[in-house]
Amino acid sequence: MKLKEEVNTLIKKAFANAGIEAEPITVTDATKPEFGDYQFNGAMALAKQLKQNPRQIAQTILDNLETGGMIQKAEIAGPGFINLWLNPEWIAASCQNAEENERLGIGTRSNPIKAVVDYSGPNMAKQMHVGHLRSTIIGDTLANLLEFLGDDVIRQNHIGDWGTQFGMLIAYLEEMGEEGNGSLKDLEQFYKDAKSRFDADESFANKAREYVVKIQSGDAHCLTLWKKFIDISLGHCEEVYEKLDVNLSRDDVRAESFYNETLAKVVEDLDKAGMLQESDGAQCVFLEGDEVPVIVRKSDGGYLYATTDLAALYYRANVLGAKRISYVVDARQSGHFKQVFRVAKEAGFVPEDVKLEHVAFGTMMDKNGKPFKTRDGGTVKLIDLLDEAVVRAKAAITSKENYSEEELEKIARIVGIGAVKYADLAINRESNYIFDWDKMLSFEGNTSLYMQYAYARIQSIFRKYGKDVEGEIVIGDELEHKLAVMLLRFEDVLNKAAEDAAPNQITTYLYELVTLFMRFYERNPILKEGVDEQTRISRLMLADLTARTIKQGLAILGIQVVDRL
RNA sequence: GCACUCGUAGCUCAGCUGGAUAGAGCACCCGCCUUCUAAGCGGGCGGUCUCAGGUUCGAAUCCUGACGGGUGUACCA
Numbered sequence: 001m002k003l004k005e006e007v008n009t010l011i012k013k014a015f016a017n018a019g020i021e022a023e024p025i026t027v028t029d030a031t032k033p034e035f036g037d038y039q040f041n042g043a044m045a046l047a048k049q050l051k052q053n054p055r056q057i058a059q060t061i062l063d064n065l066e067t068g069g070m071i072q073k074a075e076i077a078g079p080g081f082i083n084l085w086l087n088p089e090w091i092a093a094s095c096q097n098a099e100e101n102e103r104l105g106i107g108t109r110s111n112p113i114k115a116v117v118d119y120s121g122p123n124m125a126k127q128m129h130v131g132h133l134r135s136t137i138i139g140d141t142l143a144n145l146l147e148f149l150g151d152d153v154i155r156q157n158h159i160g161d162w163g164t165q166f167g168m169l170i171a172y173l174e175e176m177g178e179e180g181n182g183s184l185k186d187l188e189q190f191y192k193d194a195k196s197r198f199d200a201d202e203s204f205a206n207k208a209r210e211y212v213v214k215i216q217s218g219d220a221h222c223l224t225l226w227k228k229f230i231d232i233s234l235g236h237c238e239e240v241y242e243k244l245d246v247n248l249s250r251d252d253v254r255a256e257s258f259y260n261e262t263l264a265k266v267v268e269d270l271d272k273a274g275m276l277q278e279s280d281g282a283q284c285v286f287l288e289g290d291e292v293p294v295i296v297r298k299s300d301g302g303y304l305y306a307t308t309d310l311a312a313l314y315y316r317a318n319v320l321g322a323k324r325i326s327y328v329v330d331a332r333q334s335g336h337f338k339q340v341f342r343v344a345k346e347a348g349f350v351p352e353d354v355k356l357e358h359v360a361f362g363t364m365m366d367k368n369g370k371p372f373k374t375r376d377g378g379t380v381k382l383i384d385l386l387d388e389a390v391v392r393a394k395a396a397i398t399s400k401e402n403y404s405e406e407e408l409e410k411i412a413r414i415v416g417i418g419a420v421k422y423a424d425l426a427i428n429r430e431s432n433y434i435f436d437w438d439k440m441l442s443f444e445g446n447t448s449l450y451m452q453y454a455y456a457r458i459q460s461i462f463r464k465y466g467k468d469v470e471g472e473i474v475i476g477d478e479l480e481h482k483l484a485v486m487l488l489r490f491e492d493v494l495n496k497a498a499e500d501a502a503p504n505q506i507t508t509y510l511y512e513l514v515t516l517f518m519r520f521y522e523r524n525p526i527l528k529e530g531v532d533e534q535t536r537i538s539r540l541m542l543a544d545l546t547a548r549t550i551k552q553g554l555a556i557l558g559i560q561v562v563d564r565l
Numbered sequence: 566g567c568a569c570u571c572g573u574a575g576c577u578c579a580g581c582u583g584g585a586u587a588g589a590g591c592a593c594c595c596g597c598c599u600u601c602u603a604a605g606c607g608g609g610c611g612g613u614c615u616c617a618g619g620u621u622c623g624a625a626u627c628c629u630g631a632c633g634g635g636u637g638u639a640c641c642a
Contacts, residue, residue: 362635426579508589
């Protein structure tokens with residue numbers, strides 16, 4: 001339910017009834033329990049405009065407020081705040097409705113759009129490393145989120161499969177023959193071996209250069225080798241996606257090479273639009289106010305990634321028909337995207353009404369605040385990091401319960417991978433973040449384990465209860481009131497998170513929800529003796545709604561839950 | 566040099582479409598298990614929100630400047 005919107009509607013009506021012309025500012029969540037559930041702070045702002053005392057304006061708004069069963073109490077406080085308390089019966093009915101609804105009462109957009117989310121984007125010449133983690137999971141979350149809200153989401157994995165390095169790699173692959181398949185298991189090593197071969201042997205180097213040209217001109221033999229190489233490399237990525245539980249498949253791949261044929265046209269169209277200038281032999285677009293131009297064709301005739309990105313933008317806006325195109329890419333490329341977006345709009349490659357956004361994120365750091373590396377300074381392979389997460393998770397949970405080996409493996413995987421993802425998603429994506437195993441796999445604070453633990457506890461209650469729950473939700477005390485309102489806020493949070501492309505808004509919400517639930521759980525017994533049936537049923541239903549909200553929230557983050565922990 | 570970005574408790578971070586006494590977790594101290602999972606809950610300690618101005622009835626939040634960290638800055642992606 002769009003709770004805030006419903007409250008806002010009442011305020012808007014009050015404005016209309018009172019004959020106040022201004023558009024009211026939106027209500028905000030109450031900052032303190034004693035201020036109710038929502039507060040409206042717009043009276044103060046209007047005071048000057050209307051030349052009236054703010055409290056008087058607040059009173060006028062109150063006099064015209066139709067509470068409609070939704071608001072129980074509205075009070076003026078301080079200089080002119082209006083504090084609003086939701087009616088417990090209305091809350092109960094709304095929760096009841098959510099509980100009986102598959103989607104927890106959350107609607108799908110009335111105006112869904114096509115949304116392209118570009119994320120992950122690994123380089124085929126190398127193994128995926130920790131640097132790819134954030135793009136992959138933030139992008140996946142954004143895609144899941146928009147999809148859940150009803151948009152038509154098109155996932156795009158813009159893999160790097162084109163460029164001079166592939167000449168060297170396929171020449172080496174050819175030389176290795178059958179053996180090559182095996183040595184490709186470690187792409188990092190394969191790349192190094194190929195490179196040293198390239199540096200040591202002039203004839204090999206020449207062949208490598210020749211192969212670059214041959215791939216680009218469509219030579220069948222070289223293309224076969226290249227395809228084989230890409231296929232194996234992509235297989236490595238899929239292994240990572242599988243472990244990470246990310247919704248990316250081969251169908252989502254639109255590689256750099258996919259745009260190869262259209263690059264010349266991009267330059268041509270820019271020329272036609274009169275935006276092209278030659279500078280030092282390169283074809284450039286000079287944007288007003290920018291020091292550096294966007295180079296779309298090198299002096300040697302080659303194209304650059306700005307050209308590919310322009311081609312991709314054209315394809316996404318015009319062929320795919322996207323109205324929102326989100327690039328989940330490292331913050332260091334913000335300058336690049338700012339320029340490319342401008343060029344695309346000015347050249348008319350992308351219609352004015354299409355929203356282009358760079359969903360930028362910071363760098364992953366180690367405990368000392370330095371970029372995250374292995375002990376010898378190399379990059380940390382993503383697959384190794386994920387495997388370690390599972391091993392650590394296993395060690396952390398083994399001591400608690402007697403699981404079967406199979407169960408242990410399954411839970412460790414869900415818990416370990418979930419911890420890695422959650423720790424990343426819980427941070428405001430713009431800032432750099434410190435990677436810390438101990439913190440990540442702790443059960444305390446804002447971690448995935450805390451949510452999963454709460455979920456498991458609720459499942460445990462239902463196992464003990466053993467019957468179907470049917471009845472009515474009744475809001476008993478202040479804690480249940482807070483919990484219920486929090487549950488109803490879920491849709492607002494998802495919508496805001498989608499608008500801002502900010503997964504951490506979801507984690508913050510889940511953490512607050514679970515904290516409230518834990519308090520509720522401590523204080524309001526459910527199955528214990530002395531709880532009357534009506535109260536028990538109501539509390540069970542609130543617990544169930546909480547569990548389902550946790551499950552849904554985590555699912556959007558790409559994290560699973562377990563029934564027992 | 567120029568541009569972007571960040572600076573909140575000892576540490577890791579929320580809060581930033583301006584609102585009432587700035588919030589969590591960790592760490593440290595004190596309480597709570599014979600009944601729903603104590604991987605939990607309650608309480609305490611801890612802040613001139615980097616600094617200086619400005620706008621405003623009201624600023625951690627907006628603007629300007631300084632200082633400090635990070636990043637980018639024409640033929641790599």
